Amino acid sequence: MGSCKGDKSTQLPKRNILVHGPVIVGAGPSGLAVSACLKENGVPSLILERSDCIASLWQQRTYDRLKLHLPRQFCELPLFGFPKKFPKYPTKCEFVSYLELYAKHFSIEPIFKKVVHKAEFDEFSGLWKVQTQDCEYFSRWLIVATGENAEAYIPEIQGIEKFEGHLVHTSGYKSGLEFEKQRVLVVGCGNSGMEVSLDLCRHNAFPHMVVRSSVHILPREMFGVSTFSMAMTLLKWFPLRVVDKFLLLVAYLILGNTDNLGIKRPKTGPIELKNATGKTPVLDVEALSQIKSGNIKVMEGVVREITMKGAKFMDGQEKEFDSIILATGYKSNVPTWLKDWDDTFSEDGMPKRPFPESWRGEKGLFTVGFTKRGLLGTSSDAINIAREIGDQWRKMRAK
Numbered sequence: 001m002g003s004c005k006g007d008k009s010t011q012l013p014k015r016n017i018l019v020h021g022p023v024i025v026g027a028g029p030s031g032l033a034v035s036a037c038l039k040e041n042g043v044p045s046l047i048l049e050r051s052d053c054i055a056s057l058w059q060q061r062t063y064d065r066l067k068l069h070l071p072r073q074f075c076e077l078p079l080f081g082f083p084k085k086f087p088k089y090p091t092k093c094e095f096v097s098y099l100e101l102y103a104k105h106f107s108i109e110p111i112f113k114k115v116v117h118k119a120e121f122d123e124f125s126g127l128w129k130v131q132t133q134d135c136e137y138f139s140r141w142l143i144v145a146t147g148e149n150a151e152a153y154i155p156e157i158q159g160i161e162k163f164e165g166h167l168v169h170t171s172g173y174k175s176g177l178e179f180e181k182q183r184v185l186v187v188g189c190g191n192s193g194m195e196v197s198l199d200l201c202r203h204n205a206f207p208h209m210v211v212r213s214s215v216h217i218l219p220r221e222m223f224g225v226s227t228f229s230m231a232m233t234l235l236k237w238f239p240l241r242v243v244d245k246f247l248l249l250v251a252y253l254i255l256g257n258t259d260n261l262g263i264k265r266p267k268t269g270p271i272e273l274k275n276a277t278g279k280t281p282v283l284d285v286e287a288l289s290q291i292k293s294g295n296i297k298v299m300e301g302v303v304r305e306i307t308m309k310g311a312k313f314m315d316g317q318e319k320e321f322d323s324i325i326l327a328t329g330y331k332s333n334v335p336t337w338l339k340d341w342d343d344t345f346s347e348d349g350m351p352k353r354p355f356p357e358s359w360r361g362e363k364g365l366f367t368v369g370f371t372k373r374g375l376l377g378t379s380s381d382a383i384n385i386a387r388e389i390g391d392q393w394r395k396m397r398a399k
Contacts, residue, residue, distance in 0.1 A: 014131070019139040021045040022366075022389060023130050025119065026145035027054045027110035030369030032099060033077040033382035034143055036106040040079060041390030046139075047110035048132060054110060055099045057149055058092060061171035065199050066092040069191060069283045071226045075375045078382055080105050088226075120339035121363050128364060140364050141389055144338065147369040148350070149330035155187075159306040166323040170196055171330070176203030179323055184208065185311055187303060188327030189215055189263065191280065194287040196327055197296045208297040208319065211263055216270040216281035217288060218247060219254045227283065231271060244269025255284065261291050262298035278372025332370070359384050 021038065024031045027049035038045045053059050067089045068075050072082045075095070080102050086094055103109075119130045119142055128142040152171040160167070166179075170192045176199040186197050189211045200207040218227050227247065234243045247270060258265060266273055270281040290296045301314040310320035332349025334341060344361035345351060351358035355371045359381040366385045371377030 015135045017135055017137050019046045019137050021139070021393070022141035022143050023048065023128065023137050023139040024143040024145050025116050025130070026147065026150075026369075027051075027112075028057060028145065028147055028369070029055060029077060029099060029375060030147050030378045030382070031110070031143075031145035032103055032106075032108055033378055034145060034366075034368045034385050035108050036080070036102065037078050037382045037386030038389060039106055039108075041386045041393070043386070043390055043393045045143075046137065047108065047145075048114040048116055048130065048137070049110045049112050050115045052112050054103055055096055057147075058096050058099070061152075062092055063170065063173050063192075063196060063199065064092070064175045065195065067285075068095060069220070070228050070374070074228060074232075076379070077102055077375065078379045116337050118337055118339060121365070126363075140392075142365050143385060144334060144365070144367045145369055146333060148332055148372065150333040150349075151331050152326075153329045153331045154326060155328050157187075157303055157306050162308050163306050163324060164308050165321060167326070168323070169326045169328070173325055176200040176205050179203060179205040181205065182322035183320065185299075185303075185319075185321040185324045186210065186327055187324065188212070188329070189282070189298075190327065190329065191282050192329070193327035194282050195285065196325055198285065198287040198290055201290050201295045206297075207295075208299050208321070209291075210299045210301075210303055212302050214264045214266040215279075216248075216251075216265055216273065217255060217258050217263060217284055218251045218270060218281050220283040220285055222247075222250050222254070235271070240271055240275075241269060244271050247271070255288055256292075258288070261288075262300045263291075274372075356380060356384075360388070 021044035024035055024045050024047045027047045031047050032054065035045045035047055051060065071088050072086055072090055076082055082090065082098055090098065114132045117131050117133065119128060122129050127138045127140055130137040130142065152169040154169060173196060179200055180203050183206045184200055186193050186207050186209045189209055193209055197207040197209045221227060222230055231243055231247060234246065273279055274281065287296065291298060299313060303311050304314050305312040310318065312318045334345050334349035335347065344365055351367050351370050353360065355373060355377065358371055359367055361367060368381040368385060369378045371381060
């Protein structure tokens with residue numbers, strides 16, 4: 001799934017393999033979903049995955065306390081729901097077990113440890129050529145399922161290489177247990193930054209969370225109902241901006257004025273902002289109460305410089321820290337391995353076409369899981385792609 005260093009096998013002659021259905025790059029939820037939908041349409045597929053398991057982001061690069069932020073019904077993949085015994089908000093392990101059940105149900109068997117070094121369209125044959133460390137696969141269709149979160153995003157911060165303490169991205173963070181009694185700088189205040197800060201509190205660490213920009217914080221539930229579920233229901237009856245105003249009013253009543261805590265809200269409402277930029281509101285899971293009590297310190301503004309012992313901030317403050325955790329998110333790695341992508345992808349590796357048409361590329365190229373709309377967007381992409389390729393497949397078979 002994507003690009004990383006090769007091994008000695010890159011020196012061996014490559015085998016050429018003709019794939020009758022699509023080649024799917026990535027065995028995360030997106031790759032599994034589109035493979036299942038293709039199978040439902042009678043189309044075989046081949047999944048290439050760089051790691052040794054499905055959903056490697058979930059299994060290998062997430063922290064232990066992670067739970068789904070949305071109720072399970074909004075996180076189901078197409079054609080196969082969660083087991084009824086699962087809780088409303090499944091844990092990381094429960095979600096992984098669901099994906100394993102999903103793959104087993106549809107007999108999806110990815111080829112693991114296949115690193116895609118390059119994929120390009122061959123004009124002469126009209127096929128996509130996908131090169132791994134030991135094989136070249138040829139197919140009429142290529143489905144990019146590496147997603148928005150293929151690689152950890154590490155921001156450029158002056159002096160970051162000088163820091164003598166422990167520096168880690170959230171993709172390498174597992175538990176606050178190893179940070180007990182430490183002063184920890186958490187850079188980022190999204191859902192990951194908030195949850196990591198909360199986890200640090202619960203393991204007797206002293207987190208200082210950097211709030212670099214404005215952010216919406218909403219309660220995970222309102223009046224006993226999921227905030228997301230309530231928003232989706234209200235949008236069926238009321239204009240988006242009316243729903244946004246309602247959510248902010250209830251958030252104010254439940255959480256109070258976050259501006260007083262050093263966390264300013266954007267001027268644009270949470271749903272409107274999400275649709276326009278993909279920036280997800282934070283769904284509070286008790287981190288805000290720890291901020292109010294002073295157990296999580298909010299550092300407003302931008303880190304100006306990392307020093308040997310800590311950090312300097314734009315407002316002139318300088319503090320010492322034992323560890324720094326970068327809750328700075330992820331990025332697409334598509335430009336590193338997909339060639340001639342300019343027609344479909346922008347420089348940041350995201351589709352040029354806006355949702356809901358972002359799944360459709362050129363010359364048999366498709367993308368799934370790049371909608372910035374979570375697993376609901378993934379499901380929509382998978383269904384559309386399978387329908388399109390299924391129609392083409394049946395026409396080919398009829399000739």
